[in-house]
Amino acid sequence: MTLVLFAQPALAAPNLVVSIGGNTVNTNDAKLVSSKTVTLSVYDSNGEAQSVNITVNNKKVAAKSVTGQVYNWQANLSLTTGINNVTVSANGLNNSTGIVNFQIMYVTTPVPGLTYDVPSLPASGKIEAFNRTVTLTYPRGDVLVDGSGQITNSSVAFTVYDPPTTRPDNYHFLASQVIQISVPQAVYLLQPGQLTLSYDPNISAAVADQLAIWYSPDNDWSDDDNYILGGRTDVRNHTVTAPFQFNGKTEGYYAVFLADRVFKDFTSQSEAAWAYSSVMPMWAKGLVEPLPIDRTDNNFGAGNNINRLEFTTILIKGLGLPIIEKTSSVFSDVYATPEGNNGSYFGSNYSSANGFKIYDQSHTPVQYAETAARYGIIAGYPDGTFKPANSLTRQEAAVILARAANLKLLSDGDKAKTDLERIFTDASAIQPWAAPSILAAYRARLIAGLPDGDKKIKFAPNDPLTRAQAITMVYRLLEKQKKI
Numbered sequence: 001m002t003l004v005l006f007a008q009p010a011l012a013a014p015n016l017v018v019s020i021g022g023n024t025v026n027t028n029d030a031k032l033v034s035s036k037t038v039t040l041s042v043y044d045s046n047g048e049a050q051s052v053n054i055t056v057n058n059k060k061v062a063a064k065s066v067t068g069q070v071y072n073w074q075a076n077l078s079l080t081t082g083i084n085n086v087t088v089s090a091n092g093l094n095n096s097t098g099i100v101n102f103q104i105m106y107v108t109t110p111v112p113g114l115t116y117d118v119p120s121l122p123a124s125g126k127i128e129a130f131n132r133t134v135t136l137t138y139p140r141g142d143v144l145v146d147g148s149g150q151i152t153n154s155s156v157a158f159t160v161y162d163p164p165t166t167r168p169d170n171y172h173f174l175a176s177q178v179i180q181i182s183v184p185q186a187v188y189l190l191q192p193g194q195l196t197l198s199y200d201p202n203i204s205a206a207v208a209d210q211l212a213i214w215y216s217p218d219n220d221w222s223d224d225d226n227y228i229l230g231g232r233t234d235v236r237n238h239t240v241t242a243p244f245q246f247n248g249k250t251e252g253y254y255a256v257f258l259a260d261r262v263f264k265d266f267t268s269q270s271e272a273a274w275a276y277s278s279v280m281p282m283w284a285k286g287l288v289e290p291l292p293i294d295r296t297d298n299n300f301g302a303g304n305n306i307n308r309l310e311f312t313t314i315l316i317k318g319l320g321l322p323i324i325e326k327t328s329s330v331f332s333d334v335y336a337t338p339e340g341n342n343g344s345y346f347g348s349n350y351s352s353a354n355g356f357k358i359y360d361q362s363h364t365p366v367q368y369a370e371t372a373a374r375y376g377i378i379a380g381y382p383d384g385t386f387k388p389a390n391s392l393t394r395q396e397a398a399v400i401l402a403r404a405a406n407l408k409l410l411s412d413g414d415k416a417k418t419d420l421e422r423i424f425t426d427a428s429a430i431q432p433w434a435a436p437s438i439l440a441a442y443r444a445r446l447i448a449g450l451p452d453g454d455k456k457i458k459f460a461p462n463d464p465l466t467r468a469q470a471i472t473m474v475y476r477l478l479e480k481q482k483k484i
Helices: 205-210 273-284 308-319 365-374 394-405 413-421 435-443 467-480
Strands: 016-020 023-025 030-033 037-044 052-056 059-061 064-066 069-078 082-091 097-106 115-118 126-129 134-137 156-161 172-174 178-182 193-198 211-216 227-230 232-234 239-244 251-259
Touching: 016 082, 016 097, 030 115, 037 052, 037 082, 052 069, 126 156, 193 251, 205 211, 205 251, 205 273, 211 239, 227 239, 251 273, 273 467, 308 365, 308 394, 308 467, 394 435, 394 467, 413 435
Parallel strands: 030 097
Antiparallel strands: 016 023, 016 037, 037 069, 052 059, 052 082, 064 069, 082 097, 115 156, 126 134, 134 193, 156 178, 172 251, 178 251, 193 239, 211 227, 211 251, 232 239
16 A cells, blocks of 8 residues: 655745725834724735734724635724824734734824825715815715716825925915825716815915915926816815816825915006906916916006907806817807917907917817807807907996896896986996896996996996906906805
8 A cells, every 4th residue: 555645835924914095004114094093904815814913002903804705804993193003913823923013193183194095985975184174075976987987986095295395486375285186097076076175274364365276287386287276265264165076187286375466457556456356366266367478567457458258268267167178169260279369369459468278278268158158148149250359348248247147137128227327327328238237237236337426427338348347247246156
């Protein structure tokens, strides 16, 4: 009889893989967290461990096996503020052991390096991180979708970054932490949400309306691929809230900047000085720009007449209406591409401006014009043109403003004219088609008259609308709708 002996394979020690929030933690690591309770996962890739022992600050924590996964354990760790020393150990066969020692640093204030991971989008419609330094809100039941529109159960990660070494220019100052928000490539919210960031509470309330949220794809705030999200400032809670959508890239960086600049137009001797308190917040939030775009004389161009395209653009951007993504134009004189730009978009006062991108890296003029047309805010002409460079009269602007504000108008034009005669000295010059809109906009305090002698005002319906007047009107509308 022959005896055959089979050699048994050598048994390896437990090889423990430890992770917190899906991120692996190795021996001697220090993991920053902002939650008092975290979930610790332990997996033995060698399949030797029969159980694991977990201690936090020398106190043993019970670990439970996950059903159907023999060598996978989880434990909820309750942390104390500051450093928590964690030891994970397991005994295998033949007295073999596996040990991982590390630290978890639980902090209640956001510090660089701090992360907060959400394994999937909560159905509650809100994610709060870093003691409410960052809040992402969205419609309840909203979902994440990939580039093809398919629902994906993706994680969302928030990370606090060191203050940047760059800033947009000499007029913008960092006013908050820099927050990186990460999702897998080409993942979006099905319905856009809102991002709220806390800003430095020491910033004076007098300039708080000049705060805005900025986005950067690479944390370089001095290059030309950044974008101003804008936002409404809450002085009481020291926060700024802006519309939000993931940018389709793996990560993006977000921060609040304070705009501080003195334009010559708004000195005490200037005719446009009265508009300073309206124009500056609109500029800070990326809704208007000095024109011409390439001017270097530190003037804003507030006294220049505004044209149809610029007024339309300010309204659409300010109201936050979804932009049409068409690449062809319904108007024969507003082009979908830079080719065909004849330099006249901004009118004769802006002939040196390269205006086919209106304060925006992503959109062209045709998209603003067509978006406004779709929503009935502004109309083209019977010959299929938009006439983007045409100036607006004050009565034309009132009609557009009343549409954008969805104001209720008197159906009786004669009655509107009679009411206007009690207000304006030149009401007889107002056209019947404009009278109901002017009356409604005046009563809504969106538009005002001009001085005309002792305690009297005129409307000047046929005067061209200046940029200062137009920006002020839109500012009042956005303030009324709590969008700025």
